[in-house]
Amino acid sequence: MSRARQTVTLTADLIILTIREGVLCVLLVERENEPFRGRLALPGGFLRGDEALEETAARELGEETGLDAGELTLHQVGVYSAPGRDPRRPRVVTCAYLAVAPDLPIPVAGTDARAARWLPVAEVGAGQLAFDHERILGDGVDLARTLLQFSTVATAFCGPEFTIAELREVYEAVWGVVLDKPNFHRKVTDADGFVVPTGGKRPSVNGRPSALYRAGGAAELAPPMMRSRFGA
Amino acid sequence: MSRARQTVTLTADLIILTIREGVLCVLLVERENEPFRGRLALPGGFLRGDEALEETAARELGEETGLDAGELTLHQVGVYSAPGRDPRRPRVVTCAYLAVAPDLPIPVAGTDARAARWLPVAEVGAGQLAFDHERILGDGVDLARTLLQFSTVATAFCGPEFTIAELREVYEAVWGVVLDKPNFHRKVTDADGFVVPTGGKRPSVNGRPSALYRAGGAAELAPPMMRSRFGA
DNA sequence: GCAATAGTGTCTCTAAGACAGTATCAC
DNA sequence: GTGATACTGTCTTAGAGACACTATTGC
Numbered sequence: 224m225s226r227a228r229q230t231v232t233l234t235a236d237l238i239i240l241t242i243r244e245g246v247l248c249v250l251l252v253e254r255e256n257e258p259f260r261g262r263l264a265l266p267g268g269f270l271r272g273d274e275a276l277e278e279t280a281a282r283e284l285g286e287e288t289g290l291d292a293g294e295l296t297l298h299q300v301g302v303y304s305a306p307g308r309d310p311r312r313p314r315v316v317t318c319a320y321l322a323v324a325p326d327l328p329i330p331v332a333g334t335d336a337r338a339a340r341w342l343p344v345a346e347v348g349a350g351q352l353a354f355d356h357e358r359i360l361g362d363g364v365d366l367a368r369t370l371l372q373f374s375t376v377a378t379a380f381c382g383p384e385f386t387i388a389e390l391r392e393v394y395e396a397v398w399g400v401v402l403d404k405p406n407f408h409r410k411v412t413d414a415d416g417f418v419v420p421t422g423g424k425r426p427s428v429n430g431r432p433s434a435l436y437r438a439g440g441a442a443e444l445a446p447p448m449m450r451s452r453f454g455a
Numbered sequence: 456m457s458r459a460r461q462t463v464t465l466t467a468d469l470i471i472l473t474i475r476e477g478v479l480c481v482l483l484v485e486r487e488n489e490p491f492r493g494r495l496a497l498p499g500g501f502l503r504g505d506e507a508l509e510e511t512a513a514r515e516l517g518e519e520t521g522l523d524a525g526e527l528t529l530h531q532v533g534v535y536s537a538p539g540r541d542p543r544r545p546r547v548v549t550c551a552y553l554a555v556a557p558d559l560p561i562p563v564a565g566t567d568a569r570a571a572r573w574l575p576v577a578e579v580g581a582g583q584l585a586f587d588h589e590r591i592l593g594d595g596v597d598l599a600r601t602l603l604q605f606s607t608v609a610t611a612f613c614g615p616e617f618t619i620a621e622l623r624e625v626y627e628a629v630w631g632v633v634l635d636k637p638n639f640h641r642k643v644t645d646a647d648g649f650v651v652p653t654g655g656k657r658p659s660v661n662g663r664p665s666a667l668y669r670a671g672g673a674a675e676l677a678p679p680m681m682r683s684r685f686g687a
Numbered sequence: 688g689c690a691a692t693a694g695t696g697t698c699t700c701t702a703a704g705a706c707a708g709t710a711t712c713a714c
Numbered sequence: 715g716t717g718a719t720a721c722t723g724t725c726t727t728a729g730a731g732a733c734a735c736t737a738t739t740g741c
Binding site: 618619620636637640641644659660661662663664665666 | 690691692693694695696
């Protein structure tokens with residue numbers, strides 16, 4: 224009955240990104256059950272009866288990382304509904320959400336005790352992830368790259384206090400480029416509501432100590448950080 | 456059983472936009488059945504067994520407008536999954552798609568014979584649409600506004616051949632602004648792969664005839680058309 | 688010729704990028 | 715002092731916007 228309306232199973236999958244030692248990393252879990260047993264996959268879970276999908280994603284985020292989803296923003300990446308994308312059932316449709324996290328002390332083993340680990344995005348090889356998660360991860364990273372241009376999410380990669388150099392390393396890690404330090408500094412401090420100086424300083428290993436900043440109130444970044452003319 | 460995984464019903468809804476007499480319009484259908492009988496709603500339909508959601512949306516687009524979805528692009532707007540958003544069943548989740556169409560001869564009555572009509576977006580009043588379609592429409596229009604900045608979708612509002620003035624009216628209608636004619640002309644003709652002159656001319660009512668263009672091959676617009684510093 | 692629309696030239700200003708130069712620390 | 719990192723100044727260039735000006739039609 225291909226023409227009949229039908230019911231499907233819905234899941235929310237998470238692309239949780241962070242920067243670890245200057246490298247863009249994604250949180251992946253090892254699957255314990257078939258199919259794709261032992262393979263890496265994006266964390267995610269099934270929609271429950273009283274939830275919206277955003278709530279499912281927020282709950283999973285808390286279970287996997289211990290982060291409070293109320294404190295960071297989830298960005299909807301997209302819906303993946305191709306028939307047969309999940310071999311378990313005929314129709315499992317997923318909605319992917321992007322979450323940006325500061326460098327966490329440890330890949331928190333999820334409440335469901337799955338082995339979770341951070342893996343550099345660049346090291347995720349073709350065919351390594353379960354289901355269609357490789358494509359979903361790609362779309363999520365693309366969204367993150369775009370968001371860095373027009374929003375202030377970059378501060379979500381940092382802790383509550385950060386230096387301009389740390390913020391620059393976020394852009395460099397996510398975009399895979401090297402930015403001019405002086406120009407970046409000026410641009411970021413001039414942008415309206417992007418960063419606010421706390422007055423504090425952090426000593427560097429050897430060199431002038433850097434001023435500390437916290438995230439400003441703005442969500443939109445004006446003027447945007449243009450990723451100038453290459454790649455696209 | 457709020458903790459149990461469950462099945463839901465999936466629909467695809469369409470935000471079909473066009474420009475009619477310089478005004479941004481959306482295709483709406485009048486509901487024939489309860490709930491919201493007689494109210495206006497976005498066209499849409501249920502996912503069928505062998506389809507991806509994009510295919511559901513493309514099929515609905517053809518049924519409602521006669522347009523071949525193969526010739527124009529559908530843009531995913533987002534997923535709407537709040538419990539109770541559809542009073543008919545506990546869980547109906549929809550994915551909204553944006554389609555941009557040239558000015559069609561007539562609001563084609565859909566195959567399912569629903570009364571379909573174009574309504575100026577600005578005239579859609581609060582509480583006028585069924586379900587949560589008002590919010591979905593808003594998100595779709597927002598996406599269209601953003602896409603005009605960075606992609607070449609504006610040409611999809613026009614027919615196969617168009618003048619620069621027509622293209623400018625697209626931007627003016629969607630953004631609700633007035634643009635400088637000379638600067639727009641230069642910018643658009645300079646942009647890489649945005650418009651290609653066909654060599655033809657179209658006589659104007661009184662004045663110099665305008666050159667005709669067709670859409671160039673590019674999908675991304677470089678440099679982007681920045682909607683400068685207001686609104687946001 | 689006039690009116691109207693299409694299209695070009697040119698000026699100003701803002702912002703990006705390159706990069707020289709200054710400031711503040713450890714040693 | 716040296717060496718390292720943080721930050722500022724300044725020059726060049728590209729693009730946005732304002733707007734004067736030219737071009738081509740109908741009448």
